[in-house]
Amino acid sequence: MSGQQIGTVIGGAIGAYFGGPAGAQLGMAIGGMIGGAIDPTKIYGPKIGDGQQQTATDGAPIAWVQGTALVAGTLVQVSKRRQIRHKDNGKGSGTEQVTFTAEQDFAILVCESCELRDSSMDSVLMVLQDGKIVYDVRDGKNYGNQGIPFNGNYAHDVASVVLDMSDSFKMHCDFMFGGEDQLPHPTLEAITGVGNTPAYRGSLVAVFKNFDVSAAGDRIPSF
Amino acid sequence: MIGRPVADAKAYGREPYRKTLDGVMRDGFGDPIPKDQMRVGDAVTLNFHRKDASHVGILGDYRYGGLSLIHTYALGERKVIEHRLDDEWAGYIFEVYRP
Numbered sequence: 001m002s003g004q005q006i007g008t009v010i011g012g013a014i015g016a017y018f019g020g021p022a023g024a025q026l027g028m029a030i031g032g033m034i035g036g037a038i039d040p041t042k043i044y045g046p047k048i049g050d051g052q053q054q055t056a057t058d059g060a061p062i063a064w065v066q067g068t069a070l071v072a073g074t075l076v077q078v079s080k081r082r083q084i085r086h087k088d089n090g091k092g093s094g095t096e097q098v099t100f101t102a103e104q105d106f107a108i109l110v111c112e113s114c115e116l117r118d119s120s121m122d123s124v125l126m127v128l129q130d131g132k133i134v135y136d137v138r139d140g141k142n143y144g145n146q147g148i149p150f151n152g153n154y155a156h157d158v159a160s161v162v163l164d165m166s167d168s169f170k171m172h173c174d175f176m177f178g179g180e181d182q183l184p185h186p187t188l189e190a191i192t193g194v195g196n197t198p199a200y201r202g203s204l205v206a207v208f209k210n211f212d213v214s215a216a217g218d219r220i221p222s223f
Numbered sequence: 224m225i226g227r228p229v230a231d232a233k234a235y236g237r238e239p240y241r242k243t244l245d246g247v248m249r250d251g252f253g254d255p256i257p258k259d260q261m262r263v264g265d266a267v268t269l270n271f272h273r274k275d276a277s278h279v280g281i282l283g284d285y286r287y288g289g290l291s292l293i294h295t296y297a298l299g300e301r302k303v304i305e306h307r308l309d310d311e312w313a314g315y316i317f318e319v320y321r322p
Contacts, residue, residue, distance in 0.1 A: 183287055189306035190296065194286055
């Protein structure tokens with residue numbers, strides 16, 4: 001019960017004792033004001049919490065794929081969640097809006113992709129995020145920016161291109177195809193350090209960088 | 224770490240102001256050298272999706288061959304980190320300075 005509610009009840013009781021029904025009404029109003037001033041009602045907006053995440057299970061089998069198959073991945077590495085502050089000055093409206101999003105780096109082991117066992121994967125054709133297609137490079141699909149192949153680096157001209165769905169997804173995701181000369185991914189090395197990070201040779205791993213988990217329901221979505 | 228005295232900048236802004244960072248680097252190390260000559264121990268400036276340098280790092284000796292990048296990165300673990308300098312990170316390098 002808030003201070004305003006407690007003050008209303010007490011003020012109403014005192015007012016009724018001294019002034020009858022009219023006094024009760026006046027007492028409730030004054031009591032509510034005093035109670036509200038002493039202990040104001042606080043309304044908290046949503047905060048960045050720890051929503052339900054895609055989890056990793058000890059002993060979960062690694063999928064072995066022949067041809068093309070849809071497989072669920074296992075989370076193998078996760079960074080801390082970090083809060084990103086966005087400020088909008090309202091373009092002269094006098095109201096400044098501050099919003100927060102949360103980003104996280106993580107890696108999902110998809111399936112075996114091993115040169116030594118002749119099970120190398122050639123490409124990832126489609127990715128589903130919580131059941132929705134977010135990446136699709138199958139034949140006949142409109143991948144890329146009007147036919148310009150994506151080179152994986154938008155460092156200098158990110159504003160000059162219009163990104164389609166798959167390009168946007170690829171900006172925050174690298175696929176590692178498990179080659180025997182594969183080196184650890186820099187994003188994962190930033191989490192666990194050089195020398196402590198597996199290269200994931202022999203496995204197909206998707207590495208997500210600066211992934212906006214707040215847009216995905218405040219959690220790492222299921223892929 | 225780089226074997227040179229470093230002047231303390233007391234007015235460190237969140238964003239580099241009008242190429243201030245480039246000026247500080249030139250004052251300390253002279254003119255930048257070509258990117259294809261970069262090697263272990265060089266100081267580098269980086270830019271992320273912008274025209275001017277906004278970040279500084281040091282090139283390290285990556286234990287599995289090639290170069291690594293040592294830097295503090297607010298979007299990462301919020302500490303000094305070292306990782307491999309892959310093509311994407313090499314693309315962020317703006318200028319290279321030799322101490």
